[in-house]
Amino acid sequence: MALPNLFRSSNKRKARPAPPEPAQKMRLALPDMFQQAANPSQASDLPRFSASAADQPHRRDDRFGAARMKLRNAYTPSQPVFDRRMFAGRLNVLKAAIRSIEDQRLHLVIYGERGIGKTSLLHMLTAAAREARYIVVYSSCGAASNFDETFRAVAADIPLLFHSDYSPTTEEAETGTSLASLLPTRKVLPRQFGDLCTKLTGTRVLIVLDEFDRAESLEFRRDLAELIKILSDRSVRVQLVIAGVAADLAELVEHIPSVRRNILAIPVPLMSAEEIGELVTNGERTAGITITPTARDHVVAISVGSPYIASLLCHHAALDAIDDQRLDVMPADVASALEQALGELATRISKTTMGQVKRLVNESGTELLSLIASASLAGSGEFDSALLDAKAGTPTRAARCKSIVAELAAQQILIHERDDGFGKRYAFIEDAVPTYLWFLAARQTFREDDVAPQRVRVR
Ligand SMILES: Nc1ncnc2c1ncn2[C@@H]1O[C@H](COP(=O)(O)OP(=O)(O)O)[C@@H](O)[C@H]1O
Ligand SMILES: [Mg+2]
Incomplete structure (x- = not known):
């Protein structure tokens, strides 16, 4: 099946401007092997670092290089926030x-x-x-x-x-x-x-x-x-x-x-939509980029209150836009960010678990699984049948979710169950799995809908 425009456009990258010519002297003085290393332009097909170790972009007039550098302090999914200006809510x-x-x-x-x-x-x-x-x-x-x-x-x-x-x-x-x-x-x-x-x-x-x-x-x-x-x-x-x-x-x-x-x-609870919005805005200001309202809606909806997910999506989406020589981040960039985030998450899930996830998605589709995942995300990892009711929306869907959860827990596949005397509580055995399932469903919605924001909504 052909992918909608959304996915195709995010892969379209324009060629980068050619890097500056290296000094002639260098070329004459060094043997071949070193010339290659000293002259990155000869290997221009290979990815390069975009800035020097002293945090200078290669060209002073390179506004995309400069934006990319500022972006490093704007969204830091792999680091906690140190800077007050970046701290939201x-x-x-x-x-x-x-x-x-x-x-x-x-x-x-x-x-x-x-x-x-x-x-x-x-x-x-x-x-x-x-x-x-x-x-x-x-x-x-x-x-x-x-x-x-x-x-x-x-x-x-x-x-x-x-x-x-x-x-x-x-x-x-x-x-x-x-x-x-x-x-x-x-x-x-x-x-x-x-x-x-x-x-x-x-x-x-x-x-x-x-x-x-x-x-x-x-x-x-x-x-x-x-x-x-x-x-x-x-x-x-x-x-x-x-x-x-x-x-x-x-x-x-x-x-x-x-x-x-x-x-x-x-x-420390999940963040509200307003707080996630503030996180997005803080980053825009720091990096000097703009995230279009629709792209922002997607980030807020997919992150379901997690600052980590919001930061990760904004980081990848903004890098994508900059790679494409743009300073405005569009829904297509968020879709592509989601792909990258899925890839990253997959590396944090064990092979056995990933096999079980794939089998289950093939058998049951992503809809009910994503509801179960959203209950887990909303419950900070743990959920019970009341939370499943709240997320499922209708009694029929709730009943189907509960039966999947009970069956998986009984077989100790993906989910485990504990009873602390106040009723049964469930949790995913590997903590990256609910986010992975949630992302899979978000991707599905992106694809079906060709980016109508109201379809990717907080459930
Ligand atoms: N209030 C906040 N404002 C902006 N970003 C945040 C905020 N809280 C967390 N983040 C981002 O979320 C991610 C996880 O935050 P962190 O503080 O490391 O979480 P924890 O210590 O609970 O694992 C980091 O990328 C961080 O940049
Ligand atoms: Mg920590």
Whole structure:
């Protein structure tokens, strides 16, 4: 079947302008092999880097080269947002976090799915805290994280001059020594770190532990729970902010039911359509490009509230437009971005699972599967029959979705089931699968409809 215009036009790339001639001297002085390397124009069919390592486009008058460079800071799907100007929405979450730190002196647990924007939010929170002169220590956990290493590093970032036993004029304080110098050489225990914290004066410290779900050690969790308990029992000037995916954090709080009232758990929800719109606009402004209203509608609809997906689509779509020597991003570019995103997602899904996905799509089509996927996306990974009802729209479709889910879960194909006493809850076994299924359905709608935006809608 021939593809509609939408897909064909996105593949049509104009030839790039020829790169400048290399210096004659170079050509004479180097043997053949090196001449080839020094002269990219001789291999002009091969893809080239578009800018030098010093971030300069190859030609000063190359406005597309310049736009491409600006685009790198505009949509950063593989990196959290560091720049305030690129941070969209989330005002309520940020406000709630700041208030609970400042007015209630609580420890925070910030949770949500991968890609929902936790790290970006933490960057904004830590910037605001630094502005208020908090000492902020940010640490990203890894599989092997343990209490000793993590909190020794934290102590190394807190100057000794804030310890009540060391006035700012003492030699140790003046030489820039840190709290780490007071820790024992043996493994640091929560009590020892907690004791040090009680001695802090004249400042406040925010310890941010991001990606906490990656830490595998149970002992680390137990130690951290104990530290929160110690800090909460005494009035100290140190607060913890722990971020990660939900299940692991619930487990953390389970270790210390007695301190639940000292911890506030803040979920990071999906973004509203307006917030995604703001993300798109921020990027347009930074990159100096325009995303047409229809293309923007597609991005908002396909991303279903995920800043990661919106950022990924805008990034690929804008690159596509620039490759095509345009500064306006059109629906065709979004369609092509979707293709690239599908390709990228596919590499993150195991071979066995991909086989199961393909078989299922062949058997059942994408419509019901995409409804199930959208329930999973809306539920931050987990969904139940109520969420399926809400997404399916009609009782017949809901019943068909539920029967597919029950059957897959029973056979442990793609979906697993758990019952926490409040009814059955489901989740896709591999977390890239719901997005992949959702994208497949969006592509289908693009193809059927030749880009009528109202057909690709948030369900
Ligand atoms: N508020 C936001 N404004 C703009 N882009 C965002 C926002 N939150 C997240 N993003 C984008 O979404 C992606 C995932 O964000 P990240 O903070 O790394 O999520 P998480 O830490 O939850 O996995 C990144 O590409 C980031 O650029
Ligand atoms: Mg993160």
